[in-house]
Amino acid sequence: MAKRYWIETYGCQMNKAESTSLKNKLNLYGWEEAINAEEADLVILNTCSVRKTAEDRLFGRIGRYKSLKKHHPISLAVIGCMAERYKEKLLEIEPEIDLLVGNFDKDSFVEKLEEGISDDKSISSKGSRRTMLQQEAKKVYHFSEIYGDKNNFKAFIPIIHGCNNFCTYCIVPYVRGREVSRSPMQIFGEVDHLLSGNVKEITLLGQNVNSYYYLTEDKEYSFPLLLEELCRRTPEDLWIRFLTSHPKDFSDHLIEVIKNNKQLCRHIHLPVQHGSDKILALMNRKYTRGFYIDLVEKIKKSLPDVSLSTDIMVGFPGESEEDVEQTVELLRDVEFEEAFTYYYNLREGTPAGSMRDQVPDEIKLKRLWRIIEVQDEISRNRKKERVGCESVVLVEGVSKRNNTELLGRTERNEMVVVPGNKDLIGKFLRIRAKSLRGKTLYGEVIGKG
Numbered sequence: 001m002a003k004r005y006w007i008e009t010y011g012c013q014m015n016k017a018e019s020t021s022l023k024n025k026l027n028l029y030g031w032e033e034a035i036n037a038e039e040a041d042l043v044i045l046n047t048c049s050v051r052k053t054a055e056d057r058l059f060g061r062i063g064r065y066k067s068l069k070k071h072h073p074i075s076l077a078v079i080g081c082m083a084e085r086y087k088e089k090l091l092e093i094e095p096e097i098d099l100l101v102g103n104f105d106k107d108s109f110v111e112k113l114e115e116g117i118s119d120d121k122s123i124s125s126k127g128s129r130r131t132m133l134q135q136e137a138k139k140v141y142h143f144s145e146i147y148g149d150k151n152n153f154k155a156f157i158p159i160i161h162g163c164n165n166f167c168t169y170c171i172v173p174y175v176r177g178r179e180v181s182r183s184p185m186q187i188f189g190e191v192d193h194l195l196s197g198n199v200k201e202i203t204l205l206g207q208n209v210n211s212y213y214y215l216t217e218d219k220e221y222s223f224p225l226l227l228e229e230l231c232r233r234t235p236e237d238l239w240i241r242f243l244t245s246h247p248k249d250f251s252d253h254l255i256e257v258i259k260n261n262k263q264l265c266r267h268i269h270l271p272v273q274h275g276s277d278k279i280l281a282l283m284n285r286k287y288t289r290g291f292y293i294d295l296v297e298k299i300k301k302s303l304p305d306v307s308l309s310t311d312i313m314v315g316f317p318g319e320s321e322e323d324v325e326q327t328v329e330l331l332r333d334v335e336f337e338e339a340f341t342y343y344y345n346l347r348e349g350t351p352a353g354s355m356r357d358q359v360p361d362e363i364k365l366k367r368l369w370r371i372i373e374v375q376d377e378i379s380r381n382r383k384k385e386r387v388g389c390e391s392v393v394l395v396e397g398v399s400k401r402n403n404t405e406l407l408g409r410t411e412r413n414e415m416v417v418v419p420g421n422k423d424l425i426g427k428f429l430r431i432r433a434k435s436l437r438g439k440t441l442y443g444e445v446i447g448k449g
Contacts (some may be wrong), residue, residue, distance in 0.1 A: 002032045006040035011048025013243055014205050015080060017156040018106050019046050021144040025110040037068065047082035049171050051345040058082055059094070066096045075099065079106060084175040085298045085349075103176055107142045112292060143182045146190055150197025153394070153426030157194075159187055159226070160206035160356045165246060167273075168351040169316065169344060172207055179207075181214045184221050188233060198426060201239040201394055206222040209242045211240045224253040236449075237428070239394065239411060241265045247272065247295055255302045265411040266303060270296075271311035275330030276323035279316050284354070289330060296334050300448030307337040307412035312371055315343040315364030317355035324367050328374050337382050337413070339375045343368045376439075383436050386414065390432050392449040395424045408443075416441045 005026050008018040023033065034040035036145040043065055048054040058078075065076050083090060091097055100225035101109050141161045148155025162177040163170070191202060206212065221229070230240065240263045247270055258264045274280055279286050299306060307383035312331070314324060325412065331339065346353050359367075393408025393416055406420040408429060417440055418431050428449020433441045 002030055003042065004032050004034040004040045005042045005044060006034045006037045007044045007046060008037075008061065009046045011046075011050060011054060011081070011202065013156050014161075015046050015048060017142075017147040017158050017205055018080075020149055020156070021046075021147045022046075022106070022110060024146055024149070025144075029110060029114050037065070037074070037366065038072060040074055042077060044077045044079060044086065047078060047080040047133055049081035049085045049175055049347075051342070052347070055082060055343065062094050064098065066094075069096055077101060077109075079109065081171070081175040087169065104141050107144050131436075139245070141177060141180045142187065145186065146193060148194045148199065148202070150194045150199055153198050153200045154396075155194050155199050155202045156205050157187065157190055157202055158182065158205045160209060160212045163207040164211065165208060165282060166280065167284070167314070168355075169347065171347045171350060174349055179211055180219075181212050184214055184216065184226055187226070188230070191230065191234060195234065195238070200237075200426060200428065201241065204240065204242040206242075206244070208244065208246045208249065208255065210245050210251070222253070223249075224251065224257045227254075227257050227261070227264065231257075233261050234263055236261050236262045239265050242268065243269055245270050248294050250284060250295060250299075252298070255299055259302050265413070266306045267309070267411060267413040268299065268306060269309045270299075272330065272334075273311055273313050274316065274323070275327030276319070279319055279323050282318055283313075283316060289326070293330070293333060305412070307414070308334065309338040309340070309413065310334075310336050312339050312341045312375075313344055314341070314360040314367040314371055315361075317344070317352055317359065318357040319359055319367075324370065325372065331371070331374050331378060334383060335378055336375070336380055341368060341370075341371050341375065378438065380436070383414070383439070383441055386441060387435050387436055388433065390430065390446065391416070391443075392428050393418070393431050393443075394449075395420070395427055395429060397425060398422050414441060416443045418443045418445050420445065 007019050007022060009015050026316040037043050045058060045061060047058050065074065068074060069076065075098045076096060076100040078090065078097050080103055083100045084102040090100060143158060147157055160179055161182045162179045163173045164179045166173050194202065210223050212226055214221045245268065251268065259406050272292050273283060273285060275289055280288060296308065312327060346358070391410040393410050395408045397407050399407055399417055404419060405417050406424060407433065408416050408418055410416065416431055416433060418429065429445050430447040430449050431443040432446050433443045435442045
């Protein structure tokens with residue numbers, strides 16, 4: 001009987017892509033995906049450490065599997081950012097973990113699992129438990145050959161790993177390491193593989209995709225040049241997205257490439273984090289409010305049909321009410337279609353964690369609700385403007401509320417509900433937005449995409 005696995009993925013899209021790669025490899029070695037954790041031989045938790053709330057959730061899941069192990073003989077593997085952050089200390093906190101795997105060992109995890117981890121000298125032991133954590137001086141990140149599933153209609157493709165920016169609140173450089181760009185030939189090879197199947201949309205991933213840089217024997221690839229080459233190699237009806245962009249690296253060349261290539265979706269996620277120059281400096285974001293607004297104006301001038309989304313953090317150490325109001329003003333000036341809002345979580349080991357003037361949680365929450373209320377109003381007004389507009393959507397699934405309705409996403413990243421059956425999932429449709437109900441656009445199908 002085949003061995004069975006169950007993977008739970010938390011956090012960023014990079015984690016989701018790496019989990020898909022793990023599934024591909026496990027399947028290649030004859031494993032089967034279990035229908036639930038209770039039926040699995042191996043449970044893998046692919047973890048996130050960006051915020052404390054993410055870690056708290058994972059500790060809760062580990063507790064759940066502690067209980068399950070009393071009745072069912074599963075092996076529990078914790079992989080990714082929490083393993084990288086806590087290292088062997090996590091085994092002391094949670095002794096029910098059987099295998100601890102860091103970010104720099106994910107790619108070799110399945111092979112070593114198959115070889116027999118107890119015989120591998122690169123894996124340390126604590127009784128029956130094992131760890132795969134590279135020493136700091138030896139850490140090298142290796143990309144997998146394939147991350148996407150060509151039988152799906154959407155795929156995530158990592159192109160760069162790690163981050164060199166060291167924003168003072170962020171744990172990512174400490175758990176993901178410095179930037180490493182993936183070979184363009186490997187990227188093109190994966191895209192060719194995915195296009196041989198059913199893939200209609202790919203999303204290029206990185207903690208900062210704009211920092212992509214790769215030098216081959218005969219060519220220098222920046223991120224805009226990589227996109228240009230990718231567009232030359234792919235059909236015009238493929239949708240290409242990318243996440244995440246750092247404002248300081250969003251070049252005029254990149255704007256021009258988006259403008260000139262039909263495959264590149266007219267949606268840009270551009271995290272600003274805050275609207276106060278004082279707080280941006282404390283965050284080490286390396287740009288000012290004025291720089292960001294000028295960049296947005298350039299983007300909108302060149303791409304008048306673009307939609308913009310962002311990230312906003314409130315409650316950073318030293319933040320005043322005036323700083324919050326400057327953020328509110330920025331939201332109103334830019335008019336983002338969407339903003340992902342959250343309050344500052346102290347991360348041990350980051351510079352912000354030891355800063356003075358930490359903001360009390362009750363004040364953080366009050367300020368967060370202020371930001372949410374303002375952005376909700378802006379988002380609703382932006383969606384009202386879309387009523388009556390025609391768009392192409394990629395159908396992603398059936399509505400949870402009504403099985404005769406479908407959820408489609410436009411290239412501007414707008415979700416629209418349209419009538420239809422599940423046979424249309426993974427297909428392009430041309431629709432017209434007819435109404436806005438609450439926060440949701442509803443439309444009618446007017447043709448094929």
